[in-house]
Each structure stands twice: as C-alpha cells, then as structure tokens.
Amino acid sequence: MASWTRELLMRISKARSVEAAFEQIDIGARQLGFECCAYGVRLPSSFTRPKTLIFSSYPPSWRERYAEADYLNVDPTVAHGIRSLQPLVWSDRLFCGAPQMWYEARSFGLRVGWAQSCFDAQGRIGMLSLSRSCDRLGRMELLAHDPLLRWLVNTAHLALTTHLSEHQYPAIEPLTRRQIEVLRWTADGKTSEEIATILAISARTVNFHIRNAIANLRVNNRNSAIARSSRLGLLD
Numbered sequence: 001m002a003s004w005t006r007e008l009l010m011r012i013s014k015a016r017s018v019e020a021a022f023e024q025i026d027i028g029a030r031q032l033g034f035e036c037c038a039y040g041v042r043l044p045s046s047f048t049r050p051k052t053l054i055f056s057s058y059p060p061s062w063r064e065r066y067a068e069a070d071y072l073n074v075d076p077t078v079a080h081g082i083r084s085l086q087p088l089v090w091s092d093r094l095f096c097g098a099p100q101m102w103y104e105a106r107s108f109g110l111r112v113g114w115a116q117s118c119f120d121a122q123g124r125i126g127m128l129s130l131s132r133s134c135d136r137l138g139r140m141e142l143l144a145h146d147p148l149l150r151w152l153v154n155t156a157h158l159a160l161t162t163h164l165s166e167h168q169y170p171a172i173e174p175l176t177r178r179q180i181e182v183l184r185w186t187a188d189g190k191t192s193e194e195i196a197t198i199l200a201i202s203a204r205t206v207n208f209h210i211r212n213a214i215a216n217l218r219v220n221n222r223n224s225a226i227a228r229s230s231r232l233g234l235l236d
Helices: 002-013 018-031 060-068 076-081 099-107 139-168 177-187 192-199 203-217 222-231
Strands: 036-043 051-056 112-119 125-132
Touching: 002 018, 002 139, 018 036, 018 051, 018 139, 036 139, 060 099, 076 112, 076 125, 112 139, 125 139, 177 192, 177 203, 177 222, 192 203, 203 222
Parallel strands: none
Antiparallel strands: 036 051, 036 125, 112 125
C-alpha cells in the first residue's frame, strides 16, 4: 500500500494540468481493478446555480448520452454524494428511481461501480466513481480495498481542485486585515453603525472598507462579498 500510494502521488505531483492529474487518478483506478472512472466536482460559484465539472474516462458515447439526457440531475449517485460521505456500490435498488439511466449505463458496459464523495472547507463537493463491466464487487474485495479506495477519493479531490483553484478566481485582489474584519462582523448580521461602534471607527469608514472588499472580490454587493470570501476561507 505504501509503495503504491507513494508512486501514484509522485506521478500526480508532476502533472501540470487538471487533465494530466486525472489521467494518473484513472491509472490508479485501473490498478485497483476498475476499467474506467469519473470525477465530478460541484463548485460553489453560485448558490442557486453551482457549476459542475466532470472529468471522465467512461466511453465517449456514454458521456455524450449522459449530457444529452441531463442524467446529472437524476443520477442517484450524485444525489447521495452531495449529502453523504458514505461510499456506495451500484445496484438495481440504488437506481430504482432512474431505471432508464441504469439500463443505458449497463448497455455501455457500466455494470459494476463504486462511488464516494469528498467535501472541503471551500464548499466544493467532489465525487469519484469507479466502474467496470463485469465481476461484481464482493464483500472481501471491498474490505481489502477500502483503505485504498478512500485514499484515492481524497487524493483525487485534493489534486484536481488544486489545479482548478488556480483558475477559479484569477482576478481577485488580496483583502486587507481591516476588510476581512469588517466582512466578518457583516456576516454576523451587524450593521455598518454597529460595526463602527465595535471597531471604534466611523460608519463611513466601515462602508469604505466594504466597498473596497466588494471591488477586490469582483462581486456586486456586500452579500456576494460575504459569500465569496467565506467560500475562499477568508472569514475562518
């Protein structure tokens, strides 16, 4: 286990793009007995319309069908993954609410699968799914590979989101200590006047810091500034 994880980490560390990093994750999945894998990540770029990116080595024809049929919104593995860290094994029971998707997935050779999510402090939710066309996942195999599968999920999430973070908010300017302080109090529901009293400054100065924070974060108002700075971990 130690040599396998060490070698895979070394190869991932040399990847210069998110696609190259995913290729190494895919190799790791194959070494664990799967034929293909997919990693999806939900980015909290918007509360009402979060952006989802998917990297996949599934058959191209299935990827096209999945997008065309909008299966992302009915996929029971996704519904499970956004609310739980518990790993799951694909089954007829799991897909009972999406029988057409399950039928089509198996027709593309995606008959046996395993998936698990990973959450992080920036509000991102990633899920790694591994699949193969035959040989059901038995209890002994799951017990033997459980530590490696969980390790691969977390490694995939860290490696791929690291590359994605380099481009997610490219134009953001650093916030000053005072701007962060004012945003923290604003996030707690304090008005500009209340923050002014707490910090022993004028309400006008409070609003000055809030306006600058809004500009630095490239958002439109103070609520969006709080949301984005929170997602970036600036208010922790």
